[in-house]
Amino acid sequence: MKITEKEVRYVANLGNVRLTDEEIPRMARDLQEILTYIDKLNELDTSNVEPMAQVLFEADETATLREDVERPTLGSEAALANAPLSGGGYYKVPLVIER
């Protein structure tokens, strides 16, 4: 399989990462090498295997649920303290909707 620079740009947009023109060919090469290696999974017949999405161990079914009780949460001041831009108790971002 050949990973084109066009595909790299498409995937970069999916992942919301701006790549520079210098980064693109290198990324295409790296992805191609790794994906070619990954193709070895096709040697394995997995037609009768159930996929494993999570590590499972023996526990009561409700063991991972806590009591549904009210509790204090992080206040908005603390939550916003690391924001690059905030105001009026909100995060501020560039204009999304044109008037």
Next chain:
Amino acid sequence: MNIPSLTIDEVRSGLAARQFSATEIATDALRFAEAENPKTNALLMISRERALAAAKKVDDQIAAGEQLGPLAGVPIAVKDVLVTKGLRTTCGSKLLANFIPPYDATAVVRLEQAGGVVIGKANCDEFAMGSSNENSAFGPVRNPAALDRVPGGSSGGSAASVAQGTSVISLGSDTGGSIRQPASFCGVVGVTPTYGRVSRYGLVAFASSLDHIGPFARNVRDAATLLEVIAGRDEMDSTSASAPVPNYSAAMTGDLKGVKIGLPKEYFKGLASETGDLISKGIDVLKKLGCEVKEISLPATDYAIACYYIIATAEASSNLARFDGVRYTTRSADSPTLIDMYRNTRGEGFGAECKRRIMLGSYVLSAGYYDAYYLKAQKVRALIAQDFARAFTEVDAVVAPVSPFPAFRLGEKLDDPLEMYLSDIYTITGDLAGIPCMSVPCGKTAAGLPVGMQILTKHFDEPGMFRVAEAFERAGGVG
């Protein structure tokens, strides 16, 4: 008190005998760390105020005649992917260079409740992605055993700090080998507990179905003590297990008579010869201690890396989506529109390896590829877990190398990401299966480079794993 070789037992007995105070330990440890850390860059930050405050609390408890916690007065480094309230937490990333978390990770809360003294934040690969600690935005860590070599990764700073002596024990995280491999490279003990054994509340997520928090220490007993403190159910992490936490030290009897050890043949091919020789010597020690050793097969091993780099990157691409310029300190100056803000912030902020993994993860999850990659990988993951489940019907523990080779030179594998990925061949399987596994020092090469032996047991059998490791250590290990 000799700071670089201090153990939890020495701290405990010294405090009990009033040989020194917790404040004296903290002061000496801080002085040592401030003087020695520049040699390795293992710590990104030394938390003087927090350490002294914690030490004073312990001294106040002593003065009041109160019972001390199991980690009272012990200097501890915390990998910088675990959030610490009011203490800068960078994840080794430029993106979080100024991030001051508003809360503490559960593991940190627990170790401080036990009297532990957080002495600093440990360097690591950016967002825990790497096998050499060279992906940190704040410079690589040097291996205390050989300063021109890497300490391993991603928890390279946590391992190097314990090896160098700037902390007595430390916390790391392991997603594909990030605790065991640096422990092996630096010659310390490193433990990846059962998936769910330790709450991950406050661990900045990399791959949620694979992430583990675990301890580093200079001996098995200290690692077990730290694990005992941080393990157990936490309401703040729905994946944390409710199984009771056993007393690990009770399992360390020193006696291994009749313990059945499996040696997976797939793990012994392609080993660097010195590494292979040292592991063989380690196995001889286990035999002398009364273990019954036999060859086993874990046939899906060869597919583990391919499987891992689909699952881990898919999960990472989703977990790292939160670093978008809105909430976490850094936003690109070039943000005319929302989408430009996302893309430019991330393009400028993430290092090369993070971008590579976000790209790979986005690719394997993109429309039309899900079945071929992600679903396929989940099925292969099931085969790898089944391999271990089958093995543990025959043997009590699996013993294997941690890494195919000892610590490599800085820069040696930096230009070839696949080559770097392949170095995780023996550690990735344990994470995929979610079983407890650890690295225990197993001698040194002629050049003085440490080698680690890996011990793996079934889910929640940390006692069985520690029993083997501690008996091996007590018998003197390999030379």
